[in-house]
Amino acid sequence: MNEVPVIISRLTESFLLNCRIFALTLVFSLPLGLVIAFGSMSRFRPLRWLVRTFVWVIRGTPLMLQLIVIYFGPGLMNMSFSWPGGSSGRFVAANVAFIINYACYFSEIYRGGIESIPRGQYEAGMVLGMTKSQIFFKVILLQVIKRILPPVGNEVITLVKDTALARIIANKEIIMMAGEYTNKGLIWPLFATGIYFLVFVGVLTIVLDWLEKKLSYFRA
Amino acid sequence: MSFLEVKSIEKSFGNLKVLKNIDFSLEKGEVIAIIGSSGSGKTTLLRCLNFLERPDSGSIIVNGKVIFDAADPTAQRDSDVRRKRLHFGLVFQNFNLFPQYTVLQNVTLAAELLAKERADFKQNRRAILQEIQEHGKKLLAQVGLSDKLDCYPHEISGGQQQRVAIARALALEPDILCFDEPTSALDPELTGEVLKVIRKLAERNTTMIIVTHEMDFARDVADRVIFMDDGVIVEQGSPEEVFENPREERTKQFLMRYNKDFE
Numbered sequence: 220m221n222e223v224p225v226i227i228s229r230l231t232e233s234f235l236l237n238c239r240i241f242a243l244t245l246v247f248s249l250p251l252g253l254v255i256a257f258g259s260m261s262r263f264r265p266l267r268w269l270v271r272t273f274v275w276v277i278r279g280t281p282l283m284l285q286l287i288v289i290y291f292g293p294g295l296m297n298m299s300f301s302w303p304g305g306s307s308g309r310f311v312a313a314n315v316a317f318i319i320n321y322a323c324y325f326s327e328i329y330r331g332g333i334e335s336i337p338r339g340q341y342e343a344g345m346v347l348g349m350t351k352s353q354i355f356f357k358v359i360l361l362q363v364i365k366r367i368l369p370p371v372g373n374e375v376i377t378l379v380k381d382t383a384l385a386r387i388i389a390n391k392e393i394i395m396m397a398g399e400y401t402n403k404g405l406i407w408p409l410f411a412t413g414i415y416f417l418v419f420v421g422v423l424t425i426v427l428d429w430l431e432k433k434l435s436y437f438r439a
Numbered sequence: 440m441s442f443l444e445v446k447s448i449e450k451s452f453g454n455l456k457v458l459k460n461i462d463f464s465l466e467k468g469e470v471i472a473i474i475g476s477s478g479s480g481k482t483t484l485l486r487c488l489n490f491l492e493r494p495d496s497g498s499i500i501v502n503g504k505v506i507f508d509a510a511d512p513t514a515q516r517d518s519d520v521r522r523k524r525l526h527f528g529l530v531f532q533n534f535n536l537f538p539q540y541t542v543l544q545n546v547t548l549a550a551e552l553l554a555k556e557r558a559d560f561k562q563n564r565r566a567i568l569q570e571i572q573e574h575g576k577k578l579l580a581q582v583g584l585s586d587k588l589d590c591y592p593h594e595i596s597g598g599q600q601q602r603v604a605i606a607r608a609l610a611l612e613p614d615i616l617c618f619d620e621p622t623s624a625l626d627p628e629l630t631g632e633v634l635k636v637i638r639k640l641a642e643r644n645t646t647m648i649i650v651t652h653e654m655d656f657a658r659d660v661a662d663r664v665i666f667m668d669d670g671v672i673v674e675q676g677s678p679e680e681v682f683e684n685p686r687e688e689r690t691k692q693f694l695m696r697y698n699k700d701f702e
Contacts, residue, residue, distance in 0.1 A: 347549035
């Protein structure tokens with residue numbers, strides 16, 4: 220029975236991969252989503268059309284498929300670009316897929332939030348001589364953040380569990396690791412992975428509640 | 440030449456002509472009340488003065504300087520417009536305070552942002568910001584809100600919010616302060632406190648254009664009354680002239696309808 224600590228330490232180690240994908244995806248997809256949101260609200264029609272089509276494709280196809288296409292696509296299509304060999308290539312490819320996918324979802328949440336801010340807030344800023352960027356960053360943004368926190372929180376929690384999809388291109392994340400034990404006839408490590416996710420999401424929930432409380436000092 | 444000259448302003452939304460050949464002028468220290476039924480173009484006129492709408496034709500001249508000329512599109516770049524609109528202040532019907540800022544911050548925010556563009560801002564940062572704070576507090580004292588500096592907009596009444604909005608508009612010391620139905624979104628018992636503040640501004644010879652449905656107030660506070668209907672200025676004159684002896688049939692009808700509603 221002294222294999223238990225070994226298994227747990229290997230599960231923990233592989234869960235760190237999930238955590239790294241989670242963190243990197245958030246760091247890049249949250250701001251990228253804003254850029255995409257601006258594109259989808261652009262007054263320049265071709266750009267708006269292009270961006271909205273892109274968002275439609277990304278949201279309309281399975282993330283699992285996107286992982287496969289992004290990882291194997293360049294090689295199969297004989298592109299000059301190729302991912303680095305070995306585990307680092309698989310890790311980077313997984314992150315790229317997650318970032319693009321989540322940025323598209325975030326962009327739609329941002330767009331909804333931005334468009335929900337009353338016109339009067341912009342106009343009040345304009346008659347006070349503020350520039351467009353001052354109005355956005357000093358007046359609009361915080362109101363948008365307050366409004367979109369719950370749906371963004373939902374996406375963030377979904378992302379925690381979606382990181383397990385990275386195994387489809389052989390990233391050794393926690394469920395893939397547990398699966399190796401299942402193949403040897405040991406089922407409890409697979410169940411144990413659930414606890415990792417539960418604890419992680421529990422902490423996230425606390426953080427999200429705290430953020431929401433932080434922003435409850437005003438009403439918008 | 441008058442302090443403000445508005446010359447043949449026209450504005451259409453699609454096929455709908457909202458303003459037709461609007462001409463009027465305003466002297467420094469004068470208070471004009473614009474009356475008329477909903478949809479007569481009063482609000483659009485104010486929005487044109489504040490560059491929230493761009494007139495299709497006509498020009499606006501403040502203090503001898505052309506600040507808008509529809510015939511000269513080169514003078515309509517965003518950066519130009521931003522500076523020029525500071526000649527005017529605007530108080531909105533539904534206040535439009537910034538909810539995430541305190542009462543004092545609402546008043547000082549724009550001034551602080553503008554101060555950052557000053558060449559000497561870096562050296563005198565503290566003094567400048569201090570001055571803006573003091574000015575903001577003074578304005579809030581003027582509108583009777585010294586005890587609400589650190590409140591957020593949702594914590595105060597509608598009448599108080601509108602008074603903050605007035606202080607905010609005054610903070611940048613506009614040449615002409617415009618009011619777009621400043622009491623229409625307020626409960627009747629709260630309109631008094633806002634009208635009192637505007638009346639006090641009139642006594643201090645603040646140059647103002649007030650779009651309002653409060654006829655008694657307009658008669659009281661305005662030096663001149665403009666009656667608008669269907670996008671044109673039908674009649675203008677002193678409050679006595681317009682309210683007691685209206686020359687135009689449309690003005691008579693409007694005032695009659697108004698009096699009937701309130702009897």
